[in-house]
Amino acid sequence: MRKFRTDGKRMHKTAVFFSALILGAALLTGCGKKTEPPQESETQTKQETVSATEQAKANETGAVTNTQQAALVENDGQHSYLTGEKMDPEQVKQRPLAVMLNNILEGCPQTGTSKASIIYEAPVEGRITRLMGLFENYGDMDKIGYIRSSRDYFVYCALEFDAIYAHFGQATPYVGELLNSDRVDNISGPVAGINHPAPNTFLRTTERKMPHNVYLDIKGLQKDIDKMKYSRTYHDAHKPKFAFAADGQKPDNSKG
Structure with a gap:
């Protein structure tokens, strides 16, 4: 039985965390003042915007990859859908x-x-x-x-x-x-x-x-x-479950 390949890119969600630390010193004279909470910096907003953009690109790439991998499952009509072996x-x-x-x-x-x-x-x-x-x-x-x-x-x-x-x-x-x-x-x-x-x-x-x-x-x-009039041949909606490496080639799972 031939080995089947499972090419596919795994999407990694990336979250960017940015924290700003504000150090301040105040001279205490009599009554002290409460420290105001730090405002969101422009740098932090920019970082989050870039992260969202990168994630959108990753999503788009993943969708394209899934489509490409679906095409790999196409059978040439000369190999078993179940084992990948040569067949009439x-x-x-x-x-x-x-x-x-x-x-x-x-x-x-x-x-x-x-x-x-x-x-x-x-x-x-x-x-x-x-x-x-x-x-x-x-x-x-x-x-x-x-x-x-x-x-x-x-x-x-x-x-x-x-x-x-x-x-x-x-x-x-x-x-x-x-x-x-x-x-x-x-x-x-x-x-x-x-x-x-x-x-x-x-x-x-x-x-x-x-x-x-x-x-x-x-x-x-x-x-x-x-x-019972069951079809002996595959229905048009049939989608092969496995994608097999071509004859004489080893399956490439480096991106799996």
Whole structure:
């Protein structure tokens, strides 16, 4: 997997502090006088004006830099959006599949995870974690497993990659509304709270006990993607998450 570059200038806010110290001596004769508070000097006003101007320039430079960096994310159509590896142009266009995976002893070893381009791991509850694999060109695979339920933060991660999202079950109070919305191309088992379950995608094996025995059948998945009329290619609004160094070049993070 190639290293990706994260060029970008970090803006440093600079504050200029100016203080004037007025020393005065008065001869005390009889009754003393109260010292008047020092007036703001012209030098102090000038310093603050210069600071504001410099900050405005820094803001403008930062905006330009962000625009330039956004341009770097453009893909030439011959490299994976997820890994930066060389890939057939027709395969580059294909949306990835995000799959929720078991990550406890009863659900291990997993199946198909070696084919994932990216794997997320995040805690769920009870001091356990769950995995979400992002698979490219999964059509030549047989099955992926073992499948578990969704959490909202995994869904948002999948949306960043414009991925089709597959899971079996969910924490309904937190993610049910999101999964049923038009924002997510959702592939779910027939569980409570899911408006349009996928009838062909998921199967159970007799080699393990429930609920750790659900796997994703690729042929069944293809049927459900067509049935639900999900796009197999990236949407026009897709924005690549990573910017990769060109072939043969090392990533330059000197300005990162």
